[in-house]
Amino acid sequence: MRRIVLVHGYNKTSKDMKTLKTNLEKMGHFVHLVDLPLTFRSIDDCVELFSKQMEGILSENMDDNDRVSLVGHSSGGLVIQLYLRNNMCLTGIARCVLIATPNKGTRLADIAVNLFKPAGKVFKTLNDLTTANAKKSVFDQFHEIEIGAIAGNNCNLLLGRLLENENDGRVEVNSVRIEGLQDFIVLPYGHKEIHYQYETAKLVSDFVRKGFFVKN
Numbered sequence: 704m705r706r707i708v709l710v711h712g713y714n715k716t717s718k719d720m721k722t723l724k725t726n727l728e729k730m731g732h733f734v735h736l737v738d739l740p741l742t743f744r745s746i747d748d749c750v751e752l753f754s755k756q757m758e759g760i761l762s763e764n765m766d767d768n769d770r771v772s773l774v775g776h777s778s779g780g781l782v783i784q785l786y787l788r789n790n791m792c793l794t795g796i797a798r799c800v801l802i803a804t805p806n807k808g809t810r811l812a813d814i815a816v817n818l819f820k821p822a823g824k825v826f827k828t829l830n831d832l833t834t835a836n837a838k839k840s841v842f843d844q845f846h847e848i849e850i851g852a853i854a855g856n857n858c859n860l861l862l863g864r865l866l867e868n869e870n871d872g873r874v875e876v877n878s879v880r881i882e883g884l885q886d887f888i889v890l891p892y893g894h895k896e897i898h899y900q901y902e903t904a905k906l907v908s909d910f911v912r913k914g915f916f917v918k919n
Contacts, residue, residue: 705772705797705911708735708760710753712777712803713828714742719898720776726904732911735760735771741778746831746840750785757786761795770797772911776898777874778832780804780852784842793847798885798914800907801852802898803871806841807878808834811862837878845883851910852887853903854879859893871897886915 707727709720717736724734737756739749760771773796775783780801787793805812812832830836842850858864860872869876873894880887888906890897897903909917 705731706733706735706760706769707772707774707907707911708737708757710737710739710773710775710779710782712741712775712779713832715776722899723774723776723904723907726901727908730904730908732908739779739782741782741828743827745827746778746781746785749782749828750789753782753786754789770795772797772799774800774802774907774911775804776802777804777894778828780806781831781837781840784850785840787842787844787848788840796848798911799848799850800910801850801879802903802907803855803874803879803894804852805832805837805874805878806852806881807875808832808837809874809878810834810866811873812837814865834878841881843883845885849885849910849914850883851906851914851916852879852881852884853897853906853916854887854889855892855894855897856889857891857893857896860895863893886910888916888918 711719717738727734773783854876855871856869858872863870863872871894906916
């Protein structure tokens, strides 16, 4: 049985990942959910908390061949990558999937922080999602861990109209895609719905099992 840890995104809780959890369980995976303060705390703070939770997960009845895959939606993907960067030993981690993760930041965070500077100090996670700061969390040792990314391109959210390039209403496709990914795919969904889709869960399951997305 393949084990997966799901990490929610900005201003959300583990409840936002329950549909994905259910879909993955139907595909034969054992799924863990975590809760992180991804609103008022920095990505660094959340990674510290995530690391403690991962210690418990990795110690749960695991044999030498049992490894865990990590899947994050939106800023949850940045938490995963910074966690990987901060840990020298990654023997317990199998593969990772980033869903609608702003690896190069999102211009919407830039706009919010520039227009209302106190927002970056109060909503510390938001400050870490700016185009200047998000890249600090991106993992670049792709020879150690296989990482796949899924982006959405249905701009069905009002704020998405403020973005110049193809986007999911929150994050531009070219921000999700970074060099070194094992595989990358774009789906016709918006930022708030992409991880609720069975199609997305199937792609996650395929990547966890095989290291690539099975495209229809």
